Amino acid sequence: MSWVNRHMTNSASESHSLLPWLALQQAAGLGPVRGWKLWQRLGSGCSDAGCLSEADINEALRTQLLASQQELLEKVLQWLHSGPDRHILTRADPQYPEQLNRLSAAPLFLFVEGNVNVLHLPQLAVVGSRHPSYVGKENTRMLLPPLIAAGLAITSGLAMGIDGLAHQAALDAGGVTLAVFGSGLAQCHPKRHVRLARQIVESGGVLISECYPWDMPQAFQFPRRNRIISGLSLGVLVMEAAERSGSLITARFALEQNREVFAVPGARQNPQAAGCNQLIQQGAKLVCSPDDVLEELAGFSAAAVKIHDTATEQSLPYPDLLDTVGLEATAPDVIAERCRQPVHEVLTRLVELELAGWVESVPGGYVRARRS
Structure with missing residues (x-):
């Protein structure tokens, strides 16, 4: 009480x-x-x-x-x-x-x-674009479960895009998540996340705000909200962010508060990755796997942290074909050209790989699935 x-x-x-x-x-x-x-x-x-x-x-x-x-x-x-x-x-x-x-x-x-009580758990803030690319979405879904398994609660701002995906990833993994509002708690923003907010509370998490409960969302409140997100956390992980993203405000607060800053790199052609690449240039920890975060936060709970072996003993099926399929949608004819195989054979193998969970069919072609 x-x-x-x-x-x-x-x-x-x-x-x-x-x-x-x-x-x-x-x-x-x-x-x-x-x-x-x-x-x-x-x-x-x-x-x-x-x-x-x-x-x-x-x-x-x-x-x-x-x-x-x-x-x-x-x-x-x-x-x-x-x-x-x-x-x-x-x-x-x-x-x-x-x-x-x-x-x-x-x-x-x-x-x-x-x-x-969950306010006192070790927390990792996860922020990013409100309009993430397929890669940003996949990185959020892939990177967070091992971090949650290691004992970290996930803190974010309940916004559209990466914030919502981070909260949902925590819920799906059976973890704890904390949502910091930029409005009063009686004025959930965006409205489409009312159900998500309710799920957070029902799953043992919390909703937090410094605004009076009846306060409507206002633009100036969101940068103020960001200092709470970073302030509650041991570090801030920026999944995907444009050059002028509000997520960079959270990263700046984290630096001022002596928190760790992590960023997932992206292709230079992707404008949604420009902010992350800029953070890495400025000294943020480059994150390619959950271990990149855990090794920096190992002190938060030595008993809880599990550094995972990312190597796999399972041989890849059709490795020459899989090498041509990445996290960006690739058309079957392009895949066939890259691996120098007939299109009809590539299509057959893509179906096999999809059924086995190695690739996924998306608009525009195929992408690597999470298990690979």
Whole structure:
């Protein structure tokens, strides 16, 4: 039970434990950094006239801090009690995620829905394009299960594209995933991920936001959301990102927060890979397999980490043909030309390989399947 939940008696009284935090949050121009410093100085006295009169605070700020927050408090508590597993965690709450609380600009409080205990699990942030290519989608599906098996929870932003795929990959692998909203928790964005958000909670994960539950999504909130995604995590894995992708903002926050940054490389012809390639040029860890991530995070839980042997003892069927099929769709006639075999024989072998799970038929031809 959260610190706020344990202080619910006389919730409408002027001494409610959440009121000083609401005062700090509502004070214009104060911000999370100065707000936290003020709390460290004054504690619950942040909204007390006597304490503020003795503090070295200008009159304008003092007036804001003393403004009544009773109406706002009632709205917040209404959300808290209108559903199960809802929590409000202030920075003074022992359940506030420690990894995030180390940051000077951490949110003064978080709205959380779901299993609050998973906030303390070792987490890997996974971000990327909202319009990923086939390669980006496949990399997300292939790279995450071993990382989840090693004990990492997957944290992302519930956006379309890579974010949603990362959450779904965690659910499919029986892992834990955390979704950080750029809106209030009562205003899921995008709307088509309402069901995914519900699955995250039902599977033991959590939804997190620093916005009031009723806040609609606004553009300026999403970069702020990104600092929480990276702040909760040990590192950030960028799956696929264009040169001006919002995912690069998350990577920049990760660097500022002294977190690891990982990036999956891509072909130079793919504009969706330009951001990842740029990150690698700037020093991000190049990721070709799950082990590339795990070896950098080995300290998070030595007992949990499993470095996987990527070598396979199984011989490849039709290796000369498979060598010509990659992660980009390749037409059968092109495959035949590359491996110098008749088209009818190539088509027959492609069908055999598809049935055996080595290739997949997609619009435009064939691609390598995940097992290969």
